[in-house]
Amino acid sequence: MRGARGVDERLITWPGGRCQPARPGTPWLEAAAAAGVSIPTGCLGGSCGACEIEVNGEIVRACVAVVPHGKAAGLMVAVAVDPHW
Numbered sequence: 001m002r003g004a005r006g007v008d009e010r011l012i013t014w015p016g017g018r019c020q021p022a023r024p025g026t027p028w029l030e031a032a033a034a035a036g037v038s039i040p041t042g043c044l045g046g047s048c049g050a051c052e053i054e055v056n057g058e059i060v061r062a063c064v065a066v067v068p069h070g071k072a073a074g075l076m077v078a079v080a081v082d083p084h085w
Ligand code: FES
Pocket: 040, 041, 042, 043, 044, 045, 046, 047, 048, 049, 050, 051, 052, 061, 062, 063, 064
């Protein structure tokens, strides 16, 4: 989808129902902070799994992953409540 400034954006639905657009390529932790969502973190290097989130049913590590490009405008995010570390 095109945002207000004519740039590609994806509409992210966060836990609790808050919706916030983000540009593809934006780090997930940055997108979460912009939406006021706190994602637990640990190593910040992709190895511990503390920051795992579920994006449209796929688990990603928010500290090393970015908002993906794609044809569908919307992304649904769930945050793990019990990180396994
Ligand atoms: S904070 Fe450890 S994998 Fe992301």
